[in-house]
Amino acid sequence: MTTTGYLDGKVPTGPIDxxxxxxxxxxxxxxxxNKRKYDIIVVGTGLAGASAAASLGELGYNVKVFTFHDSPRxxxxxxxxxxxxxxKNYKNDGDSVYRLFYDTVKGGDFRAREGxxxxxxxxxxxxxxxxxxxxxxxxxxxxxxxxxxxxxxxxVSRTFYARGQTGQQLLLGAYQALARQVHAGSCTLYNRTExxxxxxxxxxxxxxxxxxxxxGEISRHSAHAVVLATGGYGNVFYLxxxxxxxxxxxxxxxxxxxxFFANPCYTQIHPTCIPASDDFQSKLTLMSESLRNDGxxxxxxxxxxxxxxxxxxxxxxxxxxxxxxxxxxxLVPRDVASRNSKTQVDxxxxxxxxxxxxxxxxxxxxxxxxxxxxxxxxxxxxQMYERITDEDPYKMPMRIYPAVHYTxxxxxxxxxxxxxxxxxxxxxxxxxxxxxANRLGASALMQGxxxxxFVLPYTIGDYLAGMLGEKPVSxxxxxxxxxxxxxRDQIRRLLSxxxxxxxxxxxxxxxxxxxxxxxxxxxxxAGLTQAISDIRSLRDEFWTNVKITDQSESLNxxxxxxxxxxxxxxxxxxxxxxxxxxxxSCGGHFREEYQTEDGEALRNDDRFAYAAAWEWTGExxxxxxxxxxxxxxxxxxxxxxxx
Amino acid sequence: MSGSGHGQTMRITLKVxxxxxxxxxxxxxVVDVPGVSPEMSFLEMLDVVNGRLTESGDRPIVFDxxxxxxxxxxxxxxxxxxxxxxxxxxxxxxxxxxxxxDGDTIAVExxxxxxxxxxxxxxxxxxxxxxxxxxxxxxSAPTGSAIxxxxxxxxxxxxxxxxxxxxxxxCGACVAACPNSAAQLFTSxxxxxxxxxxxxxxxxxxxxEAMVETMEQFFGSCTNHGECQDACPKxxxxxxxxxxxRDYVKSKRKNRQLLSQSx
Numbered sequence: 001m002t003t004t005g006y007l008d009g010k011v012p013t014g015p016i017d018x019x020x021x022x023x024x025x026x027x028x029x030x031x032x033x034n035k036r037k038y039d040i041i042v043v044g045t046g047l048a049g050a051s052a053a054a055s056l057g058e059l060g061y062n063v064k065v066f067t068f069h070d071s072p073r074x075x076x077x078x079x080x081x082x083x084x085x086x087x088k089n090y091k092n093d094g095d096s097v098y099r100l101f102y103d104t105v106k107g108g109d110f111r112a113r114e115g116x117x118x119x120x121x122x123x124x125x126x127x128x129x130x131x132x133x134x135x136x137x138x139x140x141x142x143x144x145x146x147x148x149x150x151x152x153x154x155x156v157s158r159t160f161y162a163r164g165q166t167g168q169q170l171l172l173g174a175y176q177a178l179a180r181q182v183h184a185g186s187c188t189l190y191n192r193t194e195x196x197x198x199x200x201x202x203x204x205x206x207x208x209x210x211x212x213x214x215x216g217e218i219s220r221h222s223a224h225a226v227v228l229a230t231g232g233y234g235n236v237f238y239l240x241x242x243x244x245x246x247x248x249x250x251x252x253x254x255x256x257x258x259x260f261f262a263n264p265c266y267t268q269i270h271p272t273c274i275p276a277s278d279d280f281q282s283k284l285t286l287m288s289e290s291l292r293n294d295g296x297x298x299x300x301x302x303x304x305x306x307x308x309x310x311x312x313x314x315x316x317x318x319x320x321x322x323x324x325x326x327x328x329x330x331l332v333p334r335d336v337a338s339r340n341s342k343t344q345v346d347x348x349x350x351x352x353x354x355x356x357x358x359x360x361x362x363x364x365x366x367x368x369x370x371x372x373x374x375x376x377x378x379x380x381x382x383q384m385y386e387r388i389t390d391e392d393p394y395k396m397p398m399r400i401y402p403a404v405h406y407t408x409x410x411x412x413x414x415x416x417x418x419x420x421x422x423x424x425x426x427x428x429x430x431x432x433x434x435x436x437a438n439r440l441g442a443s444a445l446m447q448g449x450x451x452x453x454f455v456l457p458y459t460i461g462d463y464l465a466g467m468l469g470e471k472p473v474s475x476x477x478x479x480x481x482x483x484x485x486x487x488r489d490q491i492r493r494l495l496s497x498x499x500x501x502x503x504x505x506x507x508x509x510x511x512x513x514x515x516x517x518x519x520x521x522x523x524x525x526a527g528l529t530q531a532i533s534d535i536r537s538l539r540d541e542f543w544t545n546v547k548i549t550d551q552s553e554s555l556n557x558x559x560x561x562x563x564x565x566x567x568x569x570x571x572x573x574x575x576x577x578x579x580x581x582x583x584x585s586c587g588g589h590f591r592e593e594y595q596t597e598d599g600e601a602l603r604n605d606d607r608f609a610y611a612a613a614w615e616w617t618g619e620x621x622x623x624x625x626x627x628x629x630x631x632x633x634x635x636x637x638x639x640x641x642x643x
Numbered sequence: 644m645s646g647s648g649h650g651q652t653m654r655i656t657l658k659v660x661x662x663x664x665x666x667x668x669x670x671x672x673v674v675d676v677p678g679v680s681p682e683m684s685f686l687e688m689l690d691v692v693n694g695r696l697t698e699s700g701d702r703p704i705v706f707d708x709x710x711x712x713x714x715x716x717x718x719x720x721x722x723x724x725x726x727x728x729x730x731x732x733x734x735x736x737x738x739x740x741x742x743x744x745d746g747d748t749i750a751v752e753x754x755x756x757x758x759x760x761x762x763x764x765x766x767x768x769x770x771x772x773x774x775x776x777x778x779x780x781x782x783s784a785p786t787g788s789a790i791x792x793x794x795x796x797x798x799x800x801x802x803x804x805x806x807x808x809x810x811x812x813x814c815g816a817c818v819a820a821c822p823n824s825a826a827q828l829f830t831s832x833x834x835x836x837x838x839x840x841x842x843x844x845x846x847x848x849x850x851x852e853a854m855v856e857t858m859e860q861f862f863g864s865c866t867n868h869g870e871c872q873d874a875c876p877k878x879x880x881x882x883x884x885x886x887x888x889r890d891y892v893k894s895k896r897k898n899r900q901l902l903s904q905s906x
Contacts, residue, residue, distance in 0.1 A: 055786040070707065071773050073813055074715045090793065126789070133789035135782040135840045137806040144796030162806060168714055169809060176781035183777040191770065214762060243709040277682045282690055283711050384713065387730075387737045388684075453786045502697040504690070550702045554664055555763045557705050558697065 005626040007260070007613055010414040011115030016634050017097070020119045023415070024458055028465035035060035038464050039223040039472050041208055043195045043250050045072030047167075047445060048428025049229030050174035051452030057181030059457060064221060065178065065187050066210060068194040068245065068560075073175045076231060076243040077448060080167025081288035081381065083149060083159035084131075084445040086124040091148055095156040097121045104443065105635040107153040107333050108408075108436020109587035109603065111266070111611070114634055115415055116433045123454040124446050128160055130453055134173040138162050149377075151441040152289055153333035153642075159442045164288055164380045170445055174452070194560065196490075197483040198226065198254040198424065199473075205254075205424035206473040209483045211491075213560065216553030218484055220475040224467055225423045225460060228254060229452065232407035232429040234267065236568045236575065237520070238511020240404035241273055241286040247564035248571050251411050251430050259419045260613035260626055262432035263409035264571070265579035268439055268588045269521050270405030271337035274388055274398075275357040284403040285388055287360075287381055289441040292330045292337070294365035294374060295398070297321050299358050303348040309359055309397045320344060328642040335438045335588050335601070336642060338402035342521050343599070345401065357399035366394065402521060406444060408435045408588060409578075412613040412628070416459035417451060420613075425460060427451035432611065437587025494562045499545030503558060506542050507565045510535065510572060519576050524592040528580040532573055532621065539569040539620075570620040577614075577621060584608045596639075605637050653679045653745040657692060659704055660752045662761050669761070671750070681741035685728065686711060686718060688740055706765040713737040713876060716812030719819070720765050721752040726816040726874040734814060734876040754819035758826070758861040769815045771861040772829060778857035779850035780833045782842050795841050808835035810877040820874035823863035828871035830858045831887035832879050838890060848897035851890045 012023040030038065038061050042053040045067040053065045069075060087100040100121035105112055128146070132138060139147040139161050148157040162169040181187040190210070197209040199222070207222035233248035234240040255261045272287045298317045305312060320340060322329045330337075341358050350356050366374050371394060375382070382393045389399070410432040417425050417433070428448040435443065473479070518531035542565070548558045585594040585601035586608070594602045609630045614623035654677040662669030674696075679688055686708050693703035709717040713734040720735055722728035728738045743749060751765065759767040797805075809832070817828035834851055837843035843850075865884060872881045 051786075058785045069709070070717070070769060071813065073773075074709055074717050076710060076715070078715050079710045079712050088792075126787075128792045129789035130784065130786060132792035132795065133782070133784035133842055135784075135805075135837050135842050137802050137809050137836065137840070138792075140797055140799045140802040142799050144798050144802075145793050162809075165714065165810060168812075169806075172809065176776060177784070177786075179773065179777040180781045180783060182773075189773075191773075243715060244711060245709045278680060280680060280683050280687050280691055282684070282687045285712055383732075384737070387713075387733060387739065390739070390741060457786065500698075502694050504694060547697055549697050549700055552663075552702075555705050555766055558703055 005615070005624070007412065007420070007626050007628040008414070009113050009115070009628050010416065011113060012415065016114065016118045019115055020122055027458055027462040030461045030465050032060060034468060036062060038062065039064065040225050040227060040460070041066070041221055041223040042227045042229065043208065044075065044229035044231065044430070045069070045175070045178065046075035046077035046229060046231060046428060047171055047174055047448030048452040049227070050075070050171065050178045051449050052227055052229060052427055052456050053187050054174060054177035054181050055453055055457045056460070057184070057186035060186065063181070063187040064190065064223065066190045066193050066195055068192065068213060070192055072178055072189065072191070073172060075171060076246050077171045077445070078168045079243065080445055081164045081286070082151065082290040083161035083166045083442040084127065084170065085151070085158050085440070085442040086128045086160060086446065087121055087158060088125055088128060090146060091157045093156045095158050099156065100124060100158065102635055103154050104434070104440060105436065105632070106640060107438055107440040109438050109601065109640060110436065110605070110609070110632060110635070110637055111263070111586050111630065112434055112436030113630060114632060119455070120434050120447060120450050123450045126454055127446060127449045131170055131173050134177060136162060136169045136173045149290055149293055150331065152292060152331045152337065153440040159290070161290070164378060167445060170449065174449070195250045196253060196487045196563065198257045199479050199483045200257045200421060201473050201477065201479045203258070204422045207475065207480065209480070209487050211487070214555055216556070218487055220480045220484060222472040222475050222480070224464055224470070224472055225425060227425045227427060227456065228411065228430050229427040230430050232410065233264070233571055234404045234407050236511060236572050237404045237516050238508050239276065239281060239284050239516065241270060241284050244283060247567070249564050249567045251426070252567040252571055254411060254419070254424060256616050258616065259421050259424055260412040260615050261409070261574060262412035262611050262613040263578065264575040264614070265519070265582055265589045266408035266437045266587060267404060268334060268406040268408060269338040269402040271334055271341055271402050272360060272400045273403035273405070274385065275352055275401040285384065286403065286405060287385060287398065287400060289334065291360060291378060291381060294377065295330065295360040295362050296364060297330055297358055297360055299344045299349040299351060309351070309361070310363070325642045332642045333438060333440060338521060339590060341402055352399045357401045359397035360400045361397035362393060363397065406439055408432065408437060408439055412611065416462065417456055418459070418463065423463065425456060427456060437589055490563070490566070491559065494546065494559065494566070495548055495551055497544060497546050497548070499547045501545050502547055503562045503565055506538065506546060507568070510538055510569060514538065515572050515575070519579050522590050522592050523579050525580065528576045531576045535569065535573045535576065536621070542566070542569055573621045574614060574623060577623070578612055581612065581625070582608055603639070651681065652677070653681065653740065653743065655679055655743060655746070656748040658748060658750040661704070661764055663763065665760055665762060679740050681739070683740045684711065684736060685722070685738040685740065686736050704765060705763045708736060711736040714812060716814040719754060719814040719816055721754065721819060723750050726754070726820040727876055731873070732876055732878045734812070754815050756818045756824035758824060759815060759818060769813070772813050772815065772826070774861065775826065775830055775854055775857050776833060779846065779853040780837070782837055783846060784842070797841060801839055805836050805839040808832045808839070808879065808883050811879055812877060814876060816874040816876060817871035818862065820870040821863070822868055822870065823866060825865040826858050826862040827865040827884045827887065828875060828879060828881065830854055831883040834887050834890065835883040847890070848894040848901065851887070851894040852898055855887065855891045
């Protein structure tokens, strides 16, 4: 590795609760009449992208919005179930902006940037107001006021929800706000259009190259600024709770054009998913973490217990989370809950036909509250579980097991959400900024909407103001031609391999056999070293043996997938490299060599209290490390304890 | 990973619609599919078929899908003549092969509706739905203009009814199931979601008129068959169509009154 560089997150000075306010005042403004002179590209229409595009359109900018979906409403934010956090303190239970900030920094295992997290907590309250005004049908009390539930990693009830479909309702709110701007003409929508390259001129992002998925046409789009809100990279594992189309291509291509990729090893394994049933399994299904409010997690004490769950008496059950973490019980953070499930299954106490799950039991809650209450709270989740497993969770405990769900790492951004490339902004799950090494439940929706509604619309003006009078780079410029040629070359190469293995066969081997095996819930030096070498040889096979039988320009789903998987092959290598480099355990990154006597994650703050931002140097796996040192002025560095 | 859940597999015959492009005539391809596990979802069965087609040098079947959790609304095909197949209240991705039997022939077709032209095989263009929403399917609340969320209490039954309508996933099964290819259930669900809410009142009548009339540019007319409700994976009620019809009639008068014109 070459010499390490250092990065400045550009967090404003001053007391934490005044940083954002004073920063907003110091940001340069673009006057209302000048806004229409600026073009902005937004890629992705999930919570972050749709909210950003709508808000920028409302301000008067010319916005071009790109999504590979047939409609913006399909983005994967739609699948979020449980809720969205906000420090409203409507429950009078001691919540505050400061407490949400504190919980998030601690929950992230002290690997997030304090300034960003405080701002997130601060604008969380505005998000709820904004969404209620849009008509998001949040759950209500009989008084007509908003209801809350509690979530993992918190001791207050601050989660707002719309049945088990909170993500859907928030996304529809943002989608409708975007639809309004499309109708008004401020936003132009390009659906079924996938970004395949970022165009950079003189170090600044100036446009993108895209492929029309219906016609195969490659086209160039330039703008004063490019905003990526393209989600995370969880599908590098092949099996995850991400939608099948979720991919890292936009962020990875930006990385290869110079944007730093930060903390790729921070991946979140969600504790409550339905266990896999077989090799044909195409994805895993999450059951909302909110279920842990009323469900109790247990395994039989005796690994050889063959009795059906309801015949196992209490004294023969081990409610291991309640036993080990009396203060938080079943509501410990996700990483802690997941690792404990893994331990139970690894030690042979797993349940289900292939002993790959633990029980999540609603029996006591149904006895205490009645079936009606449970049905009202979780009816759609119970129905979904029954569809998939053919078991009735009102009668039998659910079987759950952890699955990849979210990625905390992403493109490095400063306090303004701008990457190291001027003019490139990154929002939502696609960036790395707010969750540190572990995200708390109900915080992804909060961050996506915070970035899109309440951060970017302010910060982007500061950059654009300096470009007044400048035209966007012409799409006839050689930088665009060069990008377009690279994209065409890659497509030609993939279609000409004509090997023997379908994309999915190689992809599954990458995700399940290599990345999940060695860079999943637990990692170690030998495994990661092995993984890197395995990834390289499988990548070579991919480029010489992939078989794409559809050669057409029109809707070609095999080609789309191959292009995405090609990027996962490089992404996977960086992820393992980062995991190998980070010789400590923190949040979602658990290195077996670094754990406490109780088996908890053991951080090394002296050596690793930094964000690792990797810089592409021209070849996969040869990235150079840049560090952003993290300082904790307000939340004192401490070993997390949920006991 | 170990063997399939129940160990037994089925053999099915798939009669699947293949159409290379929008102007191609298209037709059924018959595919023999052995080794189907009852634990597979319908789309996982199609994945397996696509893997085999690719290995044998054929072009895989194109179909839209994404979340595979029944919420994104991307997927949807006609299975044995029924939108989303035999299980009520279930999107195609949540349908499992255990609902079929060994030896079954399963016919799979794209949504059939003039407003949803076929793109390729089982994928159709549903962007007419976006046009309906763009016409007024929103509450105008520019970012930053909101008051405190608890300043507008909403009676729980109202919020619940609004949520019942708001659950629509925009899959288009209602249109595909309708003999007239009407989009009344989709449009009325969005209208009910917004028109029931206090926040939705200022734009209620303009929204209703604009959305209904945009819908009519693309889709057929409703003649109260109720097939849409039966096909809807979210089991959205046709009662919302009645509400929309009432609001539409009223909107004609209200929108003129709002302009201070008498009728």
